[in-house]
Amino acid sequence: MDTVELRDKPYRTTIHSDQGWHYQHNQWVKTLKKNSVFQSISRKATCADNASMKNFFGILKQEMYCGEELVSYEEFIKRIEEYIYWYNHVRSKEKLAGLSPVEYKTQSSQSAA
Numbered sequence: 001m002d003t004v005e006l007r008d009k010p011y012r013t014t015i016h017s018d019q020g021w022h023y024q025h026n027q028w029v030k031t032l033k034k035n036s037v038f039q040s041i042s043r044k045a046t047c048a049d050n051a052s053m054k055n056f057f058g059i060l061k062q063e064m065y066c067g068e069e070l071v072s073y074e075e076f077i078k079r080i081e082e083y084i085y086w087y088n089h090v091r092s093k094e095k096l097a098g099l100s101p102v103e104y105k106t107q108s109s110q111s112a113a
Helices: 026-034 047-065 073-089 101-112
Strands: 014-017 038-041
Touching (some): 026 038, 073 101
């Protein structure tokens, strides 16, 4: 937890993991609670719980830094933040009728209103 910078965010910070013993260790759980981090753990024998995050990180590795040179930690964080913004606001997805996730959500919520 020493390397995680917890900034004031308008949303909840969540860490999702499998049920590995190190993620259930008392000290780990206490540290998360102390830092107001929500812990999300996959249910036993339910690998699909983590599927969406594994998919996202697989895409991130392919599109963002596959074959790229190593950079400083600060530059890496900056690139991840830029990628996540692009992924959510710009990158169109066939499953979402060619819209970005934010465009799709906005359009869906306006249609429901």
